Amino acid sequence: MGPILDATPEVRASKNVAPSASPAEVAAGVKSLLARVTDGTDTDDTARDRLLRILDRIEATLTRRTDFPSAAAIVRSLLAIRIPAPRTEGTAPWSSAAGHLYLSDLRHGSAAGRPFTFIVGLDSTHFPGSAIEDPLLLDRERVRLGQDELSLARDRAADARFNLAQLVARLRGTVTMSYARWDPAEARALSPAPELLQALRLAKADATLNFEHLDHHLRVTESRLPRPEVRVDLDAGDLWLRALATSDGRLRNGVEAVGLAHPRLGRGLRAAAALEGDVASVHTGIIGQRDPPLSYHDLRGRILSASRLEALGACPRRFLFANVLRVAPPDDPEFDPHRWLDALQRGSLLHEVYEQTLRQAGERGIEPGDDAFLVLALQLADDEVARKTRQIPSPSPVVRQIETAGLREDVHSFVEMIRRAPPRWTALEMDFGMDDIGVEIPAGEGAPVLARGRIDRVDDHGSHLRVVDYKTGTDYGHGGKSGVYRGGRRLQNALYAAAAAAVQGKPVDCMEYHFPTRRGENRVRRYAVSDLRHGGALVAMMLEGAAAGWFPATDDTDDCRFCDFQALCGVKPVEWGKPPCRLADWTARNL
Ligand code: SF4
Structure with a gap:
């Protein structure tokens, strides 16, 4: 209120002095108030624009002082204008245009002059x-x-x-x-x-x-239902309502009638209704037990990779689509004039460069601190870019050049990170469980779970090993609040640590996520193996849920942002933030 009061002339008289003000001063106060009114509709904006123009003129010309009520009355009379339609120039027309419905209040009801x-x-x-x-x-x-x-x-x-x-x-x-x-x-x-x-x-x-x-x-009460004797339908609403009205003027349950006439629509309507309620059903992902019931022990023939298990932890519904029903989005790449490699292709290119740099430097006796180490890494990056260029056409040389420059920057980051703490690696891109047997991950008191995967790097620290996984994005989602497993979305830490110990026959002290890119700022997220001891039991519990037919949606729509199944869940992509998802809302509400 302070600035408005400062701009408003004194209203009350002080002792023995009559208050005086000029219309210009009153106009300045009104302008100050208008400047603080938030934007409204187009009509509001037009009104404000017109009023401000008048106030400017008053402020510039009507500077003679008088008593305050008179000054205010002058301003008020000059501001009593009619507002024309948005974006029109000149004064508002006196007559109303035909073909429109004019809404007004009791005070101004006759202004349109309609018959x-x-x-x-x-x-x-x-x-x-x-x-x-x-x-x-x-x-x-x-x-x-x-x-x-x-x-x-x-x-x-x-x-x-x-x-x-x-x-x-x-x-x-x-x-x-x-x-x-x-x-x-x-x-x-x-x-x-x-x-x-x-x-x-x-x-x-x-x-x-x-x-x-x-x-x-x-006489007759009119309603939205067309009367039988009125034969003209004005719009689609009239048409539908006439079809749904009974002869005595009551409305049939149209939704039910349409659902019965069109069974697929009916099923869709029931599915939509199920999401509004709080009862678990096949529509909300609880598809039920098999007969005889399954246990995760029965799934031991299916060895799952760490990334698939993480997909199950993130959204069981997505896991159902991708890994049980084996639904896949059409392999139909869309032309993007501003992008050459997608995140997956970019990540695999960098992983290849990081692995080969360490491997070839080791074979040639190049130390990380040597200039030749950076030269080797950049050469490998250029070779990989050339290979990808042959495999994946780029939309334009400029886009490829920009992305190549970004990739080379990431390789610089990787080299900096390696130089800061040169690793004594003992395995690179180490496969585990790729045979039909899998690697057994202890799962507490239950039977071990079987897993397979590929570990980016295993370092030897003498008495123990350390497992490293490269991430080529940012460390978003690795903050302290996300916990060790991030609600089952992060399982590589536990599975890789257990698998490395089993394959290498040596204890592992911790698992680290490295972010060796410009965006990742060479950060490291470390998980001590003592904090990972319940990982196997968590995976066993998740598999038990899947075996029992539990495939609810995620409870966090952040998981829906880059999901291939958005169309199946009715999720509309958004540019920023989390997209709305009714299935995720149901899970968050009920589970
Ligand atoms: S869109 Fe969301 S709820 Fe649907 S499958 Fe994907 S992550 Fe799950």
């Missing part, structure tokens, strides 16, 4: 309005603020009646008055306002008429 006027809302609940105080601005506050200019609760009914009488007196042509007979929000019948009866008395020139006469005069 037909409909006065709606004349039920006794809404007209002349409640005599209860406005809870937002109580009467005593209105008295203090408005100095008799703000209407009080007791005055509002009288004002509304006066405005209606004035409106009817002004109107020409045909006037139709109506009231709603039913309040659907409260499921109760409404009665007409006395003004409707008064209108009938005046129209019939009979002061003895009562509400029974009014009821008889009104």
